[in-house]
Amino acid sequence: MDPHMTKGEQNLVLLQSLIPEGEKFYIWCYRQDGELIASSCPASERQVLEQSFFIFGGLEKLAHYAADTQNTRPQIIGSPIGMQWALSFEAERQRDLIFVIGPVFYQRPTERQLRPALRPFVSSRESGLWASELTRLLPELPVMSYAIFTRYAMMVHNTLTGQQLGLEALDTWETSGENQPFPAEQRDRSQVYLSERAMLQMVRNGDINYQNALAGSVRVSPGVPVRGQDPLRQMKTSIVVFTTLVSRAAMEGGLSPEIAYSLGDSYIQSAEDCRDSGELSALAHAMYHDFIYRVHHLRVNPDYSHAIQKCCDYIELSLDRKIRTADLAALVGYTEYYLTEKFKKETGQSINSYIRYVKVERAKVLLESSRLSVQEIAEKLAFNTVNYFIQCFRDTTGYTPAQYRKRFLHP
Numbered sequence: 001m002d003p004h005m006t007k008g009e010q011n012l013v014l015l016q017s018l019i020p021e022g023e024k025f026y027i028w029c030y031r032q033d034g035e036l037i038a039s040s041c042p043a044s045e046r047q048v049l050e051q052s053f054f055i056f057g058g059l060e061k062l063a064h065y066a067a068d069t070q071n072t073r074p075q076i077i078g079s080p081i082g083m084q085w086a087l088s089f090e091a092e093r094q095r096d097l098i099f100v101i102g103p104v105f106y107q108r109p110t111e112r113q114l115r116p117a118l119r120p121f122v123s124s125r126e127s128g129l130w131a132s133e134l135t136r137l138l139p140e141l142p143v144m145s146y147a148i149f150t151r152y153a154m155m156v157h158n159t160l161t162g163q164q165l166g167l168e169a170l171d172t173w174e175t176s177g178e179n180q181p182f183p184a185e186q187r188d189r190s191q192v193y194l195s196e197r198a199m200l201q202m203v204r205n206g207d208i209n210y211q212n213a214l215a216g217s218v219r220v221s222p223g224v225p226v227r228g229q230d231p232l233r234q235m236k237t238s239i240v241v242f243t244t245l246v247s248r249a250a251m252e253g254g255l256s257p258e259i260a261y262s263l264g265d266s267y268i269q270s271a272e273d274c275r276d277s278g279e280l281s282a283l284a285h286a287m288y289h290d291f292i293y294r295v296h297h298l299r300v301n302p303d304y305s306h307a308i309q310k311c312c313d314y315i316e317l318s319l320d321r322k323i324r325t326a327d328l329a330a331l332v333g334y335t336e337y338y339l340t341e342k343f344k345k346e347t348g349q350s351i352n353s354y355i356r357y358v359k360v361e362r363a364k365v366l367l368e369s370s371r372l373s374v375q376e377i378a379e380k381l382a383f384n385t386v387n388y389f390i391q392c393f394r395d396t397t398g399y400t401p402a403q404y405r406k407r408f409l410h411p
Contacts, residue, residue, distance in 0.1 A: 025142060025152065028100040032066045034059040037097065045140070048133045049103060052083065055121050055130070058100070062087060066098050074157040076150065076281060080232045081117045082109055083141075084281075086153035090160055101156055104142045104149055106281075111135055117232070196245070198365050203249035203288075206296030209317050209362075210288070232280075239271045239284050246291050253295040263290070301347075307332040308346045311339070315355055319362050321382050323355050359383070360396040367405040374401045 026041040026049070041049055053059065056079035065075050065087045074088040085102035109117070118131045202210040247264035251257055267287040274280045300309055311328045328351065329336045343351050359381045366377050378389035393401050 025104075026102065027156070028053075030059075030062060030098045030100060032063060032096060032098065034062065045137055048130060048137055051130050052079075052103065052134055053085065053100070055127070056080070056083065058085060062098050062100065065089075072161075074153045076153065078281065080120075080275065081114060082106065082232070082235065084149060086149065086156070088153065088157040088160055099156065099160060101153055102149075104144050106143070106149070108138065108141070108143045111138065114138060194368065194370065197368060198370070199288075200245060200249040201365055201368075203246055203291055203295060204253040205361075206253055206292055206294075206299045207316065207362075207365075208292060208296050208313065209319060210292055232274075235280050236271050236274070239280055239287075240268050242284060243267050243271070243287055246288060250291045250295050254298045255291070255295055259294070260291075263294075304346050305342070307334065307339075308343055311343065311351075312347075312354070315358055319359055319381055323382075325351050356392045357396060360393050363389070363393060363401065364397070364404065367401055368408050377401065 026039065028039045028041065028050075029037040031037060036050060039046055039050075058077060061075075061077045065071065066089065074086050076084060076086050078084050082105050083103040084106065085100050088099045088101070090097040090099070114135055115131075118134070122128050122131050199210075201207075243264050247260045251260045267283065267290075270283055271280060274283060304312070310332055314328060314331055315323055325336050325340060329339045332339065334342070340351060343349075343354070347354060349357070363377050363381060366372055366380070372380065374390070375386050378386040381389070383389035383392070390400055393399070393404070397404060399407065
């Protein structure tokens with residue numbers, strides 16, 4: 001690495017090396033005052049994209065982000081035309097340099113959509129030239145799902161700060177497959193339906209380990225396939241529909257209609273008030289999280305002690321790995337013997353029986369909502385062997401996994 005490079009330029013080279021070859025992905029380094037220090041963006045695109053970041057309020061958001069010393073997370077920001085960026089800082093206590101990742105689209109707008117969306121930002125010959133150049137560059141800009149983009153943002157942030165932020169969530173975000181959202185005519189409608197079922201079942205169950213289902217659904221379908229002149233309006237429509245479905249599922253899970261309706265109305269109004277797609281994405285995830293946790297709290301057994309409920313939550317969040325009694329005992333500060341006795345007394349099940357039951361419940365969701373093989377599901381849920389998984393599933397449900405899937409798909 002060139003010793004004459006600034007610290008920002010050195011970090012930029014390091015971060016760029018993390019991005020796989022062939023993945024078009026730009027990283028920018030700014031000072032807090034908005035001065036651009038370095039960028040991986042080629043010179044042919046740099047001026048137009050830097051101007052886009054400025055025109056869509058990126059520099060103001062960057063300054064606000066840098067000034068918020070309480071925030072330790074990367075932040076995704078958006079624009080009225082659907083362009084997204086992620087912000088991260090150089091170090092926990094030193095935010096002289098802010099790194100910007102992007103821009104990307106979750107779903108590429110057409111030129112017909114883009115031109116009217118840009119019109120409010122065109123007030124002079126100079127801004128008119130910028131709009132024309134941005135429209136020309138549109139086919140060259142990267143498109144990737146929210147899940148994949150967020151994974152990159154977290155990876156870059158952790159590299160810069162030395163944090164281990166959100167690693168469990170990152171592990172559930174798969175990066176294989178096609179990043180381009182499916183056009184409406186190419187969608188596998190049956191797979192969209194199965195993914196939606198999985199997401200709504202998570203709400204009904206109050207299942208706090210929902211990240212994989214959410215990421216999978218985002219990959220399968222980017223939202224309501226309505227084509228209009230306004231990309232932001234299209235995204236709002238998707239979130240209104242999503243919120244309506246989630247609120248109904250929460251009622252089926254036990255949330256009172258008074259709370260579910262008023263909460264849903266509040267989120268829908270908040271979506272209508274959003275000015276850019278970054279705010280909308282954050283709002284949709286917050287809404288889904290809120291409803292799931294409200295149903296989860298309703299399903300918490302009031303007879304469970306805090307320690308036992310903590311163990312149950314830990315199990316639910318750790319289904320993709322081996323769960324040892326020793327880990328649970330360390331979590332709540334008990335000896336293994338004492339925890340084993342207390343768990344059995346309060347839940348009526350041994351720890352291992354409870355773990356098997358929860359894993360089988362998750363397996364049912366995967367069988368209903370994905371095309372993973374029985375072998376893949378057994379591995380995903382950390383069963384020792386596929387035969388042991390089949391045995392546990394049959395003991396709990398009365399069916400083998402293959403029989404259960406066939407029964408669900410062909411009732």
